[in-house]
Amino acid sequence: MRNCVSTRKVTVLNPQGLHARPAYQFAKLAGRFQAAVEVIKEDQQANGKSILDLLMLAAEAGTELLVVARGEDASEATEALGQLMEQMVSLEKIQGLEPE
Amino acid sequence: MQQLDGIAVSPGVAIGEALVIDNEGFRIPRHYVLREEVENELQRFQNALESVAADIQQTRDSVATQLGEQYAAIFAAHLQMLQDPHLRAEVERWIDNQQYSAEYAVSVTLRGYARAFQKFENAYLSERSHDVYDLERRLLQSLVGHERQQIASLDSPVVLLAHNLSPSETAMLKPEFVLGFGTEVGGAGGHTAIVAKGMEIPAVVGIGSFLFDVSGGDRVIIDGNEGRLILRPDEQILQRYRQRQRDRQSTVVRLESLRDKPSVTRDGVPIQLMANIEFPHEALTSIERGAEGIGLYRTEFLYLGSAIAPTEEDHYRAYGEVVAAMDGRPVVIRTLDLGADKLSSTPSELADPNPFLGLRSIRLALANLPLFRLQLRAILRASVLGSVRVMFPLITTLDELIRAKQILNEARDELINEGVPCNREMLVGMMVESPAAALLIDRFIEEVDFISIGTNDLIQYTLAVDRGNPAVNDLYQASNPAVLRLIQRVVQVAQQANVPASLCGQMSSLPQYTMLLLGFGLRQLSVASGSIPEIKQICRRVDLEQCQQVAAEVMGMTRVQEIDAYLAAELAKLNLGGPGEAGSR
Structure with missing residues (x-):
């Protein structure tokens, strides 16, 4: 395994912060x-x-987070997770979901 | 460690493992397991995880089919929480390293997360604590099974922590396994309080919400003197409380030596110390403590213990047991003193919007004559077995008293006609516990053979304070001059009329009031049996002149704080060597 590290800054855009559903999507991805x-x-x-760990961050809307990935597919991971965070709000809108 | 304040209702210190009963009566069992059981606990946890995961998955799928994928997402999140690698690692670590039971490990881990979430300011995030508690509940249900663990089946000593304990639950408890009580709700005059005092178990009630902060098996301390519950005490606090327990034990031993000594003041005036009891078996304990009789036998338990109304024979058997145990000593039986809401046999349309001002006590009895007559017949039948007296509670009008006496006479005539033996001269008394009865005592006194002042209700009605409501509990003050003036007047009038007067509220069990009450002229007190030695010790240390001075001084004061401080100082002057003074042994 190549020792590859990739980092990416993301901002929590969800108006209610990184609550259960976004945290779920993030952890799943x-x-x-x-x-x-x-x-x-x-x-x-x-x-x-x-x-549970992500929820413990209590990341409110507007919080800046640093995503650090270590491993073979590190850069793919940060890229995908960064995109997810950017799309999170619009995704929820499309699905017609209010934050719970 | 966490310290919580509540209302002290039964003195003493209890240190032990918590048995937590939530609103559903759900109980978390053991704390630790043996080393060789660790593997098994890990497997049980694994099984519970799988079974709960399958449940949640099923819920998710059916919600997804019925309502659509987006609504099912929250269950997917729950499933992810359940299968969270951290969660699992933490639970397994507790089991493996600390030999925690699977239940306790689950509880500690999930409640740790829930508590952390609760602290978040963001409401959407703090509400996730509910999800975590829900997972905890599901896992515990899977581990323990759905069967409700009966608190009656206790087999090791515990400190019982609950939202509230119903009278029937408390009645089922085995005293030898209950070290102490702590409840979220309840007040100084509530049922848990009375039962705890009767069982001589340290208790604190009205603590407010705390059940989410404690896990079954946690070590806890109930401080029934200061009204405090301490969760997971640190070593320093634990040592301090262990010392207090030892001190108290030595005080108890010292006071026991007083049992066979007479209860007289230094100047030779006898003070009759009677016991308040709730259950028949307490009669023997009260004799052991040196009671000269039963000054208040509360009969409510006959009605509360079971779903069906007690028969005349049920009453008779209970009274007979007490009277026989007291072996010729006087027994004052108080007739039914309940609200309509507490009676399973009364129709539900009688639901009372304001029970303390509603159909309760003697009013309920007079509105429900067959029930009242049945109890009076049993009391009359028991009256030939010893020295039995009957007492009517919560009298507010002369008509009520006369009517109650009339029903008693009818019941007596009935028995005589049936050829059933009963004491025709049985003494009849009333409780003075409404301001109306206290103010008009000169009229009431002509109709009774004795009176007993019930301070719990007298305080509540005089000061317009619900003693069970923590929001106004600080206004429930025995030393309020309005209350004291009523008590003083009642005692004076009774003395002039040569009618024996007693006082049987919680006030009589509190040592700081003894001198004041003797100074008012009371020569009989009815107290919780556990307090008899302590009160007797005070009686033997004082003379009446000193007590009268205390009373005169107090009646010149206007503020409760001033009165309390003065009474505490006067008590301290007696140098009794309380539990806190280890040096005075």
Whole structure:
């Protein structure tokens, strides 16, 4: 395994913050990659594949997060997760879902 | 560690494992398992995870089919939480490293997350704590099974923590396994309080919401003196409370030596100390504590224990047991003192919007004559077995008293006609517990053989305070001058009329009031049996002149704080060597 690290800055766009459904989608997507995914908020860090860990960040709308992936498919992971975070709000709108 | 304040209702200190009963009566069992059981616990956790996951998956699928995928997403999130690698690792670590039971490990882990979520300011995030509690509940149900664990089946000592304990639940408890009680709701005069005092178990009620903060098996302390519940105490606090327990034990031993000594003041005036009881079996305990009789036998338990109304024989058997145990000592039986809401036999349309001002106590009895007559017949029948007296509660009008006496006379005539033996001269008394009865005591006194002042209700009605409502509980003050003036007047009038007066509310069990009450002229007190030695010790240390001075001083005061501080100082002057003073052994 190549020791590859990729990072990407993302902003929480959901008006209600990184609540259950976005955290679920994030963890689910992160779980598809080989790479270990870490999400960092200031001095806190979370395992990107753990929904409970992500919720513990209590990331409100507008919070800047740093996504760090380590492993073979690290750059694919940060790319996909970054896109997910950007699309999250519009995705919820399309699905006609109010945040729970 | 977490400290919570509530209302102290039964003194003493209890240290032990928590048994948590939630609103559904659900119980979390053991805390630790043996080393060799760890593998098994891990497997049980694994099985529970799989079974709950299958349940959630099924719910998700059926919601998805019926309502659409987007509505099912929340269940997918729940499933992901359940299968979260951190969650699983943490639970397994608790089981493996700490030998926690699977239930306890699940509870500790999930409640840890839930507590963290609750602290979030963002409402959408803090509400996720409900999801976590829901997962906890599902996992525990899978681990424990759906069967409700009966608190009656306790087999090891625990501190019982609950939202509220119903009278019938408390009645089923085995005292030897209950170290203490802590409840979220309830007040100083509530049922849990009375039962805890009767069982001499430390208890704190009205603590407010705390059940989410504690797991079954946690170590907890109930401080029934200060009204405090301590969850997961640190070593320092634990040591301090262990010391207090030891001190109390030595005080109890010291007070026990007083049992056979007479209850007289230093100047030779006898003070009759009677016991308040709730259950027949307490009669024996009260004699052990040195009670000269039963000053208040509450008969409500006959009505509350079972779903069907008690028969005359049920009443008779219970009274007979008490009277026999008291072996010729006086027994004052109080007739039914319940609200209509507490009686399973009354129709539900009688639901009372304001029970304390509604159809309760003597009013309920007079509105329900067959029920009242049945109890009076049983009391009359028991009256030949010893020295039995009957007492009517919550009298507010003279008509009520006269009517109650009339029903009693009818019941007596009935028995005589049937050839059933009964004491025709049985003494009849009334409780003075409404301001109306206290103010008009000079009229009431002509109709009775004795009176007993019930301070719990007298305080509540005089000060217009619901004693069970934590929001106004601080206004429930025994030392309020309005209350004291009523008590003083009642005692004076009774003395002039030469009618024996007693006082049987919680006030009589509190040592700071003993001198004041003797100073008012009371020569009989009816107290929780556990308090008899302590009160007797005070009686033996004081003389009446001193007590009268205390009373005169207090009646010149206007503020409750001033009165409380003065009474505490006077009590301290007696140098009784309370539980806190280990040096005075």
